[in-house]
Amino acid sequence: MFNIPLAHSESGSREILNVCQQIMKRLGSEITSESLELFLKNVLSQKRPSLERLTFISMGRITDPTPEFFSSLVNQVDTVEILSDNSGYEIFYNSYLSGRSIFQEETHHSINDPGLITASVVRLLKQSGEIADTSSAIIYRNPEDNPVLAETITGALNQPFYLFFERALYNQSILRLENAAKKCFVPNQETLNDWREQHIVTAEIGKSSDLEVLLKEIVEIEEKCIEPIGDNKLQEDIDHRVLIVSYFSLPTTLVSTQRLSYWHKSLEEIAAAAGVALEVIWLSATTNAETFPRNRVVKDRGNFLVSSMARNKLAKAINVGVPSLGMSWSDYVKEETKKWDESFDTVVISVGPFGYLELGAYFKELWESQIIYDFRDPYGGDPRMIFTKEQRAWIDQHEEENVDNGDVVVSVNQQCLEVIAPNVNIHRAIVNNGFNETVINDATNLQARDSENSEEFSPLEKIRFVYCGTIFRNLGIDEFLNALSPNRHNLVHFGRDQTNSQVLKEHEGTEQRGFLSDKSLLAYEMLKCDAGILRLGGESTTGTTKVFDYIGCDLDIIIITDGKVESGAVHDLTKDLEGVFWVKNNSSEINKFLASYIPTRNKRKDRNNFSRRSQASTLLNLILQPQMNSEG
């Protein structure tokens, strides 16, 4: 395209860059000379990104020239500006082809409806070519201004999209959006700190007017890698195929994905050790899961694009006011999996959210699969949830009807199992989370090596407590913190603090280390401690994954409860273990406990029964059960 010798272009282009930057500054852009230089290099380079079309969608006017810049790099660039006022929405559309503006249109909507506005946007974008036929990406600015509209538009366009937030707002629509996005960006560190408090995907700092940020993403976009599915693709030497279905998957930061991630990684290996060739595929709505092997993704495209059959059910659920997350996704999964030219022998449907429970009946009919429902939390029987009578009736019916279509129900403790569809006659089993033995063994070895290498050994004088995970809004630990003596005690917290505790921030004996995504590092730090803190509200069904981590790291377990001591699911789990201490959550009880507490610092003999491997073996037995029955 440019026949300019590189040597010439450098000096000439520098002058152009300076002029460009001056012009940009006058227009109010914050563009840097480094970004401009990088951009120009890309434009002059022979290599072009494989992306054919880039669409900028903005809730508000686009005042920077970023789209125009990218029109020199990407074949087609569209801008869709959506402005709202009291009388409705104004949509301004612009299309650039090879750097020239070829189409402009504006339209006005007086009806404030996300579905209609999306239809309008789709129609406008269609004017200059079908999006589905090209390799496209969407840059969406300020989705938090109208997240329902954002998820409807991105769902309708069904192309990879990048979200650029100004604020770290959080609600169900934004949760769905970020789960389906390729990446999320926030403008600065402060917003990123707010983001980390509640959101389930990690975000980066970046602005959509930053050429460098966009260039990096465009260059990295690749065709979605889909596992080839065809007649000759079913592997003949696989004995049993398992599909794990859950709404969220890695790389979201939800604790719930850890359980499934372990099964996904280890079941094949555990089965191989027992002489069974197992294949485990994980299906979810988390877009970035498709970068991991043996993962499939079906995006949740929002509530406005479901089939007419699903529409009624969804409308009823929304009308009644029950949690509906996952219901629309259920419809999209059915639409997509119908086209798969393969089948699965067992489908493990892991719920919470509960909107896709009906996939059990669907897969049973489609593939005659064994259906295992994994309830990580109770549904209708969850004592923490407050429902109206009408809502409870709807939820109980929903739970019962769908569990009735399953073959096995698994959950994390007996209390949960008992409250899940109690009137349905179905095989029930406990499959706990367990501690990740690989991670903890690695951390233990590392710690042992570090201890050998250190020249001096200084025994810890202070008692070190650790709290892993989120301190929930209604389950603060301030009473415990206030009772700590800085001379004798130390507490380190890894995770989010929803209570925003000033005591935790300011106490001399406490450390806040934030969210640690590296599990090995977390285990390493835990191994330095004496006791792990568990905080309970008193409900019998509540279990918690961190108790296994504490057991794995041979820590004492201190359970601070608002309810009755030595009761509920946690007591059932730990009652035969040494080094477990129950304390009522009031200052006198806590003070009394701390005055006499001495860490046991012992390895428990039944420790390995609490490992994930041990628990996953239980699941494997359930999976292979029909097969073993047919063979035996």
Place this chain on the structure above:
Amino acid sequence: MDSDGDHQPNFSEVELKLLEDFAFRINNEVSELREEVKQLRIDRQLRSFPSWLAKRIKSKIKSKISNRTKNRIKLYLNGLTKLLSNTNRPLTSKSSSANRKQKNTILLISHNYPINIGDYGGLPIARRIPFYKAAGYNVSVFVPSNARLKEKVVASDGTTVYFAPLSKIEQTAKRVNAGQLAIHSPTPEIYASSKKVMLDLSTHVWIHGFEARNWRELIFDFSQEEIASIGKQLDITNVERQWALSELFTNTEINTIFVSEFMRSVAEDFAGNKATASQVIHNVIDSNLFPYSPKSEDMRMNICSIRNFGKRNYATDLMSRAILGLSKKPWFSELSIEIYGDGQYFEKDTAPLRLFENVKLHRRFIGAKDLREVFARSGIALLPTRWDSQGMLNGEAMSSGVVPVSNAVTAIPEFISEAEGKLADPENSNQLAMGISELIENSEQFLTKSLSAKERVEAQCSPEKTVHREIELFEKSRL
């Protein structure tokens, strides 16, 4: 293309899905709204159930009792009627002097009335009463209320006010021996409850504002959460109001009075009907209550603002921003600014003004006497707005010779022009500040406008131009 050659839109699968989904949701919403309207109708029918039941019982009894008993009852009633006819006239009699005397009694229905000095609600209504009384009319006021403990109260101006449920309108009309009915801001409920009385009494209806406009015109008064939770209910209320107003406007027996041309235009548009027997009569601005005193040029430095901080249509945020704009002026510290009012936005809107020593904040509403004194010592009144059907405060300020500074929205330009005040564009606090600046920096302009303001109000809203015309309507109805 179809056979006629018309171009059919070619929708993609996604567009079709979105449109179908929209149609489905709208259909559901319309069904729900229809159901709710049906429930409201049933509610109304149930409310009138007792009288319906009474009639039913009466007819049942009549069919059961013997002719002899019926005759005895008739004779007794005839005798009683003759006895009473010397001292009482039935409500429906139209021809005698007793009837004319009765027609001197007006039952005025209003949503609010100031009982104590300093009360704010219902003031525009209360301003009229002294004139009616001076013209020889007895006035009783009926305020619909379910909660009031004391049913009958005498207000500080001597007016008897009845607080009672709407079902008692007829009873109250009989009790006070009303000859004419004056309804201010008729809602569907008031209209429904007054229909029977309207058949017997000459009726006049005033349209002030909220009862005759789409709630969405003041959407800035509602948060997103409020719109989500009560929007549907308000839409139903819209429909009910439209029906009621449409019936009122097309009833040639009822006099409809609009407080401004603007209000007439909004109300007729909303109702979908022109009002057949209507006139525009503004709310009275009583120069006895707000007397004119010539302003000196120094007084332009005294600025007042009296607002309701409870709703955004009173634009207290614009007021605050305008004062902040003025604070950049070199003479700002020489100004004396008094702000009066109360409401949910008081703290938020006045917070930026607290650091100014020359801005005095008074978190309270003030009555006519205090208001008069404030206007007497002020030269400029900063009264921004987003919606007004007249803007009585503007008029009261102008009557006192205070130059108003407001926004050229809704009815305001009908009462203020550049000759008498300063008008800014909608939502424009900078222009409000500029308007004040021009008055400060040009004392001649200020003095001219001060006099013009007083003359404008006299010409447009004096008792002769307003409340006396209302009395003329009453007079015509007596004949």
